[in-house]
Amino acid sequence: xxxIAGTVRMYHPLRRLIRFEAYGILFILAGLFGALLAGTVPAxxxxxxxxxxxxxxxxGFVINDISDIALDARAHKPRNPLxxxxxxxxxxxxxxAILLAISVACMIILPLSLLVLELSTLFVFITYSxxxxxxxxxxxxxxxxxxxxxxxxxxxxxxxxxxxxTGIVYIVLLGIFGAVGELGNEIRDIEKDRHVRKNTVVLIxxxxxxxxxxxxxxxxxxxxxxxALVTPGFFWLLPFVPFGLFLLHLVYRAMGEPDYxxxxxxxxxxxxxxxxxxxxxxxxxxxxxxxx
Numbered sequence: 642x643x644x645i646a647g648t649v650r651m652y653h654p655l656r657r658l659i660r661f662e663a664y665g666i667l668f669i670l671a672g673l674f675g676a677l678l679a680g681t682v683p684a685x686x687x688x689x690x691x692x693x694x695x696x697x698x699x700x701g702f703v704i705n706d707i708s709d710i711a712l713d714a715r716a717h718k719p720r721n722p723l724x725x726x727x728x729x730x731x732x733x734x735x736x737x738a739i740l741l742a743i744s745v746a747c748m749i750i751l752p753l754s755l756l757v758l759e760l761s762t763l764f765v766f767i768t769y770s771x772x773x774x775x776x777x778x779x780x781x782x783x784x785x786x787x788x789x790x791x792x793x794x795x796x797x798x799x800x801x802x803x804x805x806x807t808g809i810v811y812i813v814l815l816g817i818f819g820a821v822g823e824l825g826n827e828i829r830d831i832e833k834d835r836h837v838r839k840n841t842v843v844l845i846x847x848x849x850x851x852x853x854x855x856x857x858x859x860x861x862x863x864x865x866x867x868x869a870l871v872t873p874g875f876f877w878l879l880p881f882v883p884f885g886l887f888l889l890h891l892v893y894r895a896m897g898e899p900d901y902x903x904x905x906x907x908x909x910x911x912x913x914x915x916x917x918x919x920x921x922x923x924x925x926x927x928x929x930x931x932x933x
Contacts, residue, residue: 654722658706658733659699663910664789664822668698670917671790671815675797677924678811686751690800693747693759694793700740701766701789707733708770716833755796762792779844786823787816810868817861818913824854825906828895851896858889877927884916 659665672694676687706713706721713724722728741763748759765788768775775781794815798808827834827842828850835843842850862885869878888909895905926932 654728655736657720657722658703658728658736660702661695661699663907664702665695665698666914667910667917668694668790668793670914670921671794672797674917674921674924675794675808675811676801677921677928678807679798679800679802680928681801684801686800687797689747689750690755690796693744693751694796696740696743696747697759697762697766698789698793700737700744700763701769703733703737703740704767705770705776707737708774712833712837752800755800758792758796758799761788762796765789765792777838777840779839779841782827782840783820783823787819790819791816807872810864814861814864817857817864821854821857821861822906822910824850824857825892825909828854829903829906848896851892854892855889858885858892862886862889877923877932878920881916881920881923884919887912888916 656662669691672690673687676690681687706723707730709721710723710730713719713721716724719725723730723733744759744763748756751759765785769782769785770776775785791812795804795808795812798804798811802808824842827840828847831842831847834840845853862882865878865885866882869875869882891905891909891912895902
């Protein structure tokens, strides 16, 4: 009974450490959507790729929390379970090693042609938190966060189809949304970060960061609209564009409500997951039924 109780007590901190529902789902959807855009049907190798995406992204989040223990401990209610003592650093290191081993196992199974992208994914996650510590370098922090979903979408696409215009547009859009995610995180954490970090939001200020976020989201919606109008078979994207405006509204609201500013990132992530899942379902059903 004691072992069972200990497992239950550890579950919530582990969930907070891995943060799968916050970003892992979006990353998996990025890879899956990329595969469907490439014109594939479900195949065992796609399942292996999705496991790689889940394991490698979780690995990245765990090592990021390990690197942020001292800084996050300054927060009143740390999201990092290592910072509030609900999970030990030793446990986190074991978890990160297991996730890395799973990622490497998937890399061995997947086609050799994906190896450069897979290694790039691990390199980006590691150097974001350690060695180079890109999260502390203005500009590069946005680039790296753009690469997180973009690389996963790229992997899903080229697993089944050579990179073409459709794939490039998809990767660019993922990159924009990845950069938006980083801006949101930095806006939320600016009070904690401003004295110890030199990331983009600390450098340009909160108001300018909000404007940049709105600009990037607007650009993404414009690219989606233009691509849907000029590319045969993608007209179905247009009904989803108005839903993207709700994301703009959330950012605009956070600009004027300091209390809401602390939680708008989680709300955006949830709505983005719902929107992405709806688009994926629509495209999958359309492809299965020959609608487009």
